[in-house]
Amino acid sequence: MDLLKFITAGSVDDGKSTLIGRLLYDTDSILDDQLEAIQRANRKNNDGTIDLAILTDGLKAEREQGITIDVAYKYFQTDKRKFIIADTPGHIQYTRNMVTGASNADLAIILIDARKGVIEQTRRHSFIVSLLAIPNVLVCVNKMDMVDYDEAVFAKIKSDYEQLTENLRINQVDFIPVSALKGDNIAGPSANMPWYEGTYLLNFLETVDTHQPNVEQQARFPVQWVIRPQTAALPDYRGYAGRVVGGSFNVGDQVAVLPSGFNSRITQIELAGESLSTAEDGSSVVIHLADDLDISRGDMLVKQDEQPAVSQEFEADICWMDTKPLDISQVYLIQHHGKTTRIKLQDILYKVDVNTLEKTTDGQFGLNDIGKIQFKSADPLAFDEYARNKSNGGAILIDSRNNLTVAALMIAKATA
The missing domain is CATH 2.40.30.10 (Translation factors)
Incomplete structure (x- = not known):
């Protein structure tokens, strides 16, 4: 059976966990003991219904804080497809968590609160999705029940988001107005939005084509x-x-x-x-x-007729994942598939402000920072540009002093 791996992203309280919980609940993917655990937790919505967001809380500490602070993976299936969901945190300080959860995703669901519209977190999440070359984006405009299911609100958010993605590397964007809390357009069409003529979320997930016809991968x-x-x-x-x-x-x-x-x-x-x-x-x-x-x-x-780049020098987009800042004088290790070799950071080309998308060369490169760096490895690596082949263009950076993974790399191009 076909497998779809997708990620959900949005700002705090946009309803990511509720959306996933609704999908699991409406597809009968919740075990009886899980339902009992939810009832024992005694978390209710304002209208007295079960708080489905608890289904994606992986840690007791998360429930106590009322936020999701890690990547929570959930699995379910229908008659048409199997699914792996990664629910990632919305806070800027957990950018590395989103990069981790999104690295193997076929689809990104970006939630936008209908009351707030496109905000800084939306731009940040969309930039990360673009950086990681996720082929499809679905924008779920959530909490439509809070704006009286107003078509004009949905149309305005759709227009604003389309403008946002004009300068991003995103192949396909679709839009669905939903209410995760009420179940509108989740597992079936909503009677509250007769003006919307598109499909509902579950049907979209079952039928979306994640094949990239314009990218011919070589062997x-x-x-x-x-x-x-x-x-x-x-x-x-x-x-x-x-x-x-x-x-x-x-x-x-x-x-x-x-x-x-x-x-x-x-x-x-x-x-x-x-x-x-x-x-x-x-x-x-x-x-x-x-x-x-x-x-x-x-x-x-x-x-023999499908050669990748073979080089010791290359540029790569990088997400720094360590609490210690990047040290350009330090020799790190790069792991690319089964190959591990020493690597030197030659130059920080720029750092990206993930909220404004502005590029800068000022300041330290620290936890959750994203930018582009020039590298030189001790041994040649055979790689493709990440945008063409994610599996052969991705790598990790390791601190040889403690063997901790300190960064994710998306190779952009060879430079020698």
């Missing part, structure tokens, strides 16, 4: 493990295990090994001991080559 196979049992039964077995992260590979394909540049041909593709003719994007397989080459974990197989 990439990062080697995770070299399999050489060297047993009496398998004295000459040599296979390369990993997961295809773009395009597809076929038996007989001429391939190059990067970064060495050696060439060979695929003789066999295995999955759980069975031979395949093709390995598609997302498949975890073992590939065999015609030649015995020096290939290690962290190397990459690509088709």
Whole structure:
């Protein structure tokens, strides 16, 4: 069954958790013991109904504060699709949490309070969605019940948001007026908004096409493990295990090994001991080559006519995730697939004010800051631009002193 991974984002009290709770409730995805736990928590809305937002509270501390402070993952399915939801916090100080939750999303749902319209948090969340190259955005104008389901309010917010995204890298934007609290346009069409002729939220989630027709991904196979049992039964077995992260590979394909540049041909593709003719994007397989080459974990197989950039110098968008500020004099580690190597930050090109979207070079680069940095790695990396292949354009930065992940990287381009 098809899987859709989506993220919800919005400012505090826009109703993200209530929206997710409503989806789970209306699709019968809540277990009896969960309902009992909600009733025992004794959280009610003003009209006396159950507070569905509690379904996404992952920690007791979150419930006590009345806000969501981490990324809460929830799972449900219908007859048409399976879903993974990431509910991310709205506060600016939790920008890193949103980046984490959104990194693998196919769709972003951005909630806008109908009473407030497009605000700074809306611009910030939209910028992050654009930065992470999420292919689809759905704007849910929530709390329509609080503005008497006024069509003019919805139209104004839609117009304002379309202006906001003119300078952002967002492929597709859709709009739905909803009331998460009342259930309007969530699991079925709303009788309170006869002027709205579009679909409701659940139907949109079941049918949205997340394929990016304008981005043709090329075949990439990062080697995770070299399999050489060297047993009496398998004295000459040599296979390369990993997961295809773009395009597809076929038996007989001429391939190059990067970064060495050696060439060979695929003789066999295995999955759980069975031979395949093709390995598609997302498949975890073992590939065999015609030649015995020096290939290690962290190397990459690509088709000879579909070469990525191979460079030690590149620019990358970065979200800083550590409480310690970035130290440009420090040597860090970069992990790109299975390859880990030392890396030096050569220059901070700019930092982005995620509320105003203005660029600046002033001040320290600290927790939750986003910007663009020039890097130089000790060993060459084989990568694509993040906008073309998220899996092969993403990486993490590690502090070698404590092995903590300090930043997420979205590679923009090679510079040498």
